[in-house]
Amino acid sequence: MTAPLEAAEPAVQAAGPGDERPVRRGTLQYALSKVGGALFSIAMVIVATFFVFRLLPGDPVRNLAQGRNMTPAQLDLERHRLGLDKPLINQFFDFVGNTLRLDLGTSYEYKRPVLDLIGERIGPTLLLAGTGLVIAVSLGVWQGTRAGWRHGGRFDRFSTGTSLVLWSVPTFWLGLLLMMVFGVGIGPIPGVLPFRGIESVDAPDGFAYLLDVASHMVLPCLTMVAVIYAQYLLVMRSSLLEEVSQDYVTVARAKGLRDDEVRRRHAVPNALLPTVTLVFMRIGFVVGGAVTVETIYTWPGLGQLFYEAIVVPDFTLMQGTFMLITVAVIIMNTLADVVYHLLDPRVRSA
Amino acid sequence: MTSVAAARRRQALSRFWADFRRHRAGLAGLVVLVAAVLLAVFAPLFIDDSVTSVVDAPGEEWSGPSLAFPFGTDESGRSILLMVWWGSRTSLLIGFLAALVSIVIGMVVGIAAGHFRGWLSAVLMRVTDWFLVLPSMVTALVLAAILGGSTFTIIMAIGITTWPSTARLLRAQTLAVEARPYIERSKALGGGHWHITTRHVLPNVAPLLLASTTLEVASAIVTESTLAFLGVSSNKTSWGTMLRGSYDYGAATQGAWWYILIPGLAILVVVMAFTLVGRALEAVLNPRLRKAT
Amino acid sequence: MTLLELDDLSVTYRIAAGEVPAVRGVSLTLDSGAALGVAGESGSGKSTLAMALLRLLPRDARVGGRILLGGEDVLTMKWGRMRAVRWAEASIVFQGAQHGLNPVRRVGDQIAEPLLVHGQARPEAARKRVSELLEQVGLPTWRARSYPHELSGGQRQRVMIAMALACSPRLIIADEPTTALDVMVQAQVLTLIKELVAEHDISLLMISHDLSVLADVCDQLAVMYAGRVVEHGPSGEVFHDARHPYSRALAAAFPTVGDPASRMAPKGLGGDPPDPMRLPGGCAFHPRCPVALEECASLDVALWLAGPGRTAACVHVREKEGAS
Numbered sequence: 001m002t003a004p005l006e007a008a009e010p011a012v013q014a015a016g017p018g019d020e021r022p023v024r025r026g027t028l029q030y031a032l033s034k035v036g037g038a039l040f041s042i043a044m045v046i047v048a049t050f051f052v053f054r055l056l057p058g059d060p061v062r063n064l065a066q067g068r069n070m071t072p073a074q075l076d077l078e079r080h081r082l083g084l085d086k087p088l089i090n091q092f093f094d095f096v097g098n099t100l101r102l103d104l105g106t107s108y109e110y111k112r113p114v115l116d117l118i119g120e121r122i123g124p125t126l127l128l129a130g131t132g133l134v135i136a137v138s139l140g141v142w143q144g145t146r147a148g149w150r151h152g153g154r155f156d157r158f159s160t161g162t163s164l165v166l167w168s169v170p171t172f173w174l175g176l177l178l179m180m181v182f183g184v185g186i187g188p189i190p191g192v193l194p195f196r197g198i199e200s201v202d203a204p205d206g207f208a209y210l211l212d213v214a215s216h217m218v219l220p221c222l223t224m225v226a227v228i229y230a231q232y233l234l235v236m237r238s239s240l241l242e243e244v245s246q247d248y249v250t251v252a253r254a255k256g257l258r259d260d261e262v263r264r265r266h267a268v269p270n271a272l273l274p275t276v277t278l279v280f281m282r283i284g285f286v287v288g289g290a291v292t293v294e295t296i297y298t299w300p301g302l303g304q305l306f307y308e309a310i311v312v313p314d315f316t317l318m319q320g321t322f323m324l325i326t327v328a329v330i331i332m333n334t335l336a337d338v339v340y341h342l343l344d345p346r347v348r349s350a
Numbered sequence: 351m352t353s354v355a356a357a358r359r360r361q362a363l364s365r366f367w368a369d370f371r372r373h374r375a376g377l378a379g380l381v382v383l384v385a386a387v388l389l390a391v392f393a394p395l396f397i398d399d400s401v402t403s404v405v406d407a408p409g410e411e412w413s414g415p416s417l418a419f420p421f422g423t424d425e426s427g428r429s430i431l432l433m434v435w436w437g438s439r440t441s442l443l444i445g446f447l448a449a450l451v452s453i454v455i456g457m458v459v460g461i462a463a464g465h466f467r468g469w470l471s472a473v474l475m476r477v478t479d480w481f482l483v484l485p486s487m488v489t490a491l492v493l494a495a496i497l498g499g500s501t502f503t504i505i506m507a508i509g510i511t512t513w514p515s516t517a518r519l520l521r522a523q524t525l526a527v528e529a530r531p532y533i534e535r536s537k538a539l540g541g542g543h544w545h546i547t548t549r550h551v552l553p554n555v556a557p558l559l560l561a562s563t564t565l566e567v568a569s570a571i572v573t574e575s576t577l578a579f580l581g582v583s584s585n586k587t588s589w590g591t592m593l594r595g596s597y598d599y600g601a602a603t604q605g606a607w608w609y610i611l612i613p614g615l616a617i618l619v620v621v622m623a624f625t626l627v628g629r630a631l632e633a634v635l636n637p638r639l640r641k642a643t
Numbered sequence: 644m645t646l647l648e649l650d651d652l653s654v655t656y657r658i659a660a661g662e663v664p665a666v667r668g669v670s671l672t673l674d675s676g677a678a679l680g681v682a683g684e685s686g687s688g689k690s691t692l693a694m695a696l697l698r699l700l701p702r703d704a705r706v707g708g709r710i711l712l713g714g715e716d717v718l719t720m721k722w723g724r725m726r727a728v729r730w731a732e733a734s735i736v737f738q739g740a741q742h743g744l745n746p747v748r749r750v751g752d753q754i755a756e757p758l759l760v761h762g763q764a765r766p767e768a769a770r771k772r773v774s775e776l777l778e779q780v781g782l783p784t785w786r787a788r789s790y791p792h793e794l795s796g797g798q799r800q801r802v803m804i805a806m807a808l809a810c811s812p813r814l815i816i817a818d819e820p821t822t823a824l825d826v827m828v829q830a831q832v833l834t835l836i837k838e839l840v841a842e843h844d845i846s847l848l849m850i851s852h853d854l855s856v857l858a859d860v861c862d863q864l865a866v867m868y869a870g871r872v873v874e875h876g877p878s879g880e881v882f883h884d885a886r887h888p889y890s891r892a893l894a895a896a897f898p899t900v901g902d903p904a905s906r907m908a909p910k911g912l913g914g915d916p917p918d919p920m921r922l923p924g925g926c927a928f929h930p931r932c933p934v935a936l937e938e939c940a941s942l943d944v945a946l947w948l949a950g951p952g953r954t955a956a957c958v959h960v961r962e963k964e965g966a967s
Contacts, residue, residue, distance in 0.1 A: 176610050184603055253729075255734075288486065311581040326488070330483050
């Protein structure tokens with residue numbers, strides 16, 4: 001990892017006491033270049049969205065009409081209303097302008113601005129995905145550390161096996177199974193947990209309401225954690241293995257540190273850096289999981305909104321939610337990049 | 351000259367096989383994988399599309415496992431066992447072809463980005479990174495929804511959203527291979543871009559490509575089923591559409607656990623098999639990984 | 644006074660494929676204030692030997708024999724005592740230029756760590772001691788706040804040495820302390836080690852594949868091959884007038900600076916070190932030996948007297964010395 005830095009040994013620097021204290025710079029520069037890259041990516045997303053959604057086979061208006069009977073005059077009117085009678089280039093600039101003004105159009109299904117719909121749905125998603133992510137990362141890092149530290153042992157084999165299975169399971173199937181077992185119940189055993197929506201129909205007020213929501217969250221959260229935590233476990237485990245084989249860990253032991261001190265003070269913090277970064281780099285995976293989980297448990301979040309847009313299909317809504325999700329993922333990635341840069345002195349000056 | 355090279359490759363292959371055989375999990379995966387593929391390929395000798403027909407379904411609706419229907423029936427009385435068997439054809443076909451699309455794009459982009467210098471390489475990496483950031487499942491859903499559900503569009507949607515990791519892997523490999531001295535020699539002897547990439551780089555990265563293809567098939571099968579579950583499918587019976595059906599018709603509330611369990615288990619077993627084979631291949635090819643796994 | 648005594652030390656790794664003998668019956672002694680060099684190719688067992696001294700070997704290693712450090716057997720110590728001995732009694736200088744320092748912690752904290760662990764200083768005092776140590780190894784005190792990657796290879800090696808001195812140990816084990824450094828930097832680091840060891844009256848056990856480096860620093864040299872000591876004696880004599888053909892090849896592999904003769908005959912050694920799981924019978928070196936006799940394939944060699952204070956495990960030595 002540090003090898004490239006070692007390429008040229010500056011003989012002058014080795015002279016010792018005489019050398020100058022280096023000035024630290026570059027973090028801001030790095031952050032700016034990353035933000036620039038992110039802005040470019042976001043611009044690309046907007047452009048790509050425009051063209052992909054105009055690739056629609058057939059007439060977009062007819063697609064929207066969904067086989068409903070419309071006279072040619074009505075179709076023309078609708079086309080004019082959507083600006084589809086203008087040249088493509090004008091449409092493009094209209095689209096970009098609207099998007100930048102956060103005007104994401106009006107949902108065909110809901111007859112309401114897409115942005116409003118997103119605003120209503122974003123809270124539940126953040127609640128579910130955020131909780132799931134925190135649990136999954138903590139669990140994955142903890143179990144990955146234990147597995148990697150005693151690697152080859154029984155706990156390690158068990159953990160690796162479990163995560164391989166979970167890795168191979170489709171999220172939605174696991175969700176269906178959990179729903180059947182704990183929500184509906186099998187045979188004589190009744191289900192104990194709610195599995196539809198975020199709250200009960202006759203939801204109480206105050207603290208009881210929180211409990212109600214929490215109970216609704218158990219199954220969706222469990223599904224999400226089960227699927228995404230496996231990769232965190234595997235990543236943490238292999239990062240730790242990488243660190244444990246390094247000389248500095250042997251040095252730490254030679255210094256007389258206890259086994260757990262070596263792990264806590266040296267190996268784990270170092271393995272954590274790449275792991276957590278990777279976690280946020282792969283946030284897109286969590287988003288995919290959220291769409292599925294929200295669909296199964298009819299959780300009123302963004303994922304479910306996106307799913308509705310797909311099945312209707314409501315292209316304006318699909319377009320808006322897609323752009324929002326993608327831009328959010330890009331921002332998270334950039335953030336992870338910059339934070340990693342701040343935390344890891346190795347890349348900081350590289 | 352060629353016969354020497356051929357003999358050397360044969361030898362390398364037999365050594366590879368000897369190494370692979372020591373990975374018991376990988377070997378077990380290979381057996382399952384071959385069995386699944388054979389079953390899917392030869393299914394038409396025993397059954398046909400009629401097993402998915404709602405009209406002349408042979409059994410009672412929602413009947414549990416019995417001698418006639420070992421895995422029970424669905425909401426129209428069709429045999430789950432036969433549907434899973436027949437559906438394996440679509441699931442595996444999409445899995446293989448989507449992986450192929452993904453690997454081919456990734457291979458071309460990756461090798462080009464590693465082989466060429468300057469702006470071409472920079473642009474290719476920029477594009478790769480851009481695709482890598484996109485949430486692949488969401489993007490595949492949008493693409494498939496827009497292009498309309500058909501086997502072809504689903505294959506393309508999966509392939510187009512999953513190639514970047516292969517491209518990155520191959521770029522690194524290409525850079526490593528081209529840093530070796532004999533590439534320099536080949537260039538000095540007048541080897542062109544095509545010669546170097548196809549004669550030197552490709553044979554060197556081929557084994558690794560095999561490993562990532564195997565893993566890619568695994569994830570493509572999962573993605574296909576998820577797309578089908580979320581309402582984007584090719585209208586052919588696959589494991590994903592079956593599970594979608596189980597959800598739509600409320601198999602959970604009907605207590606028809608077999609309807610949910612069996613198609614999912616089919617996915618799990620096949621995907622596990624591919625994953626184990628892929629990991630074993632990786633371990634054999636990359637001794638550094640061997641220690642870590 | 645003897646500080647360190649190895650008595651028939653053996654280390655065997657148990658892996659899936661079987662048992663791998665890495666060190667096979669090594670007996671060596673090191674007096675207080677003396678410097679002993681252990682030379683050999685990679686795979687000769689010299690690094691395993693160094694790690695065994697503080698029981699730093701992986702769990703799959705089986706250690707036999709005795710390691711007496713100041714009269715106490717390291718191998719039978721309780722864990723608590725072992726931890727107390729580590730670094731306080733004997734510290735290690737690793738190849739700091741590579742990965743011996745934790746890349747994400749400031750070097751000052753890493754130097755201070757053993758002081759705090761062994762309760763030899765409170766944080767404030769430790770900081771003062773770190774400055775002192777850095778000055779001793781010729782680094783400016785503000786370097787305590789640097790990260791390893793901000794230092795050159797030579798500077799990192801100086802940090803490693805400062806770290807090793809932190810608890811004022813009686814023994815320093817230096818494992819390839821100058822490998823991967825420039826020749827110039829190498830010379831500086833060696834001089835530094837020599838000075839500090841002499842100044843603080845510390846014993847030094849230095850491991851290297853480079854016989855000339857060892858001869859420069861150490862009083863005594865032991866050459867290892869396939870897990871055994873094949874030659875032992877005063878370093879000048881072993882380096883310039885090796886009795887074992889392997890030591891001769893090792894000495895010739897690194898030309899002596901300013902000696903035209905060594906440039907004329909830079910003869911390396913053919914072949915590779917033997918696979919420890921399939922050691923050749925008789926003298927383990929005989930398949931690569933330029934002067935091997937027929938009997939070498941079956942004869943059990945041992946360290947035979949090869950002059951005053953010298954031993955070598957070669958049949959030629961036994962014949963010569965036996966005759967005289």
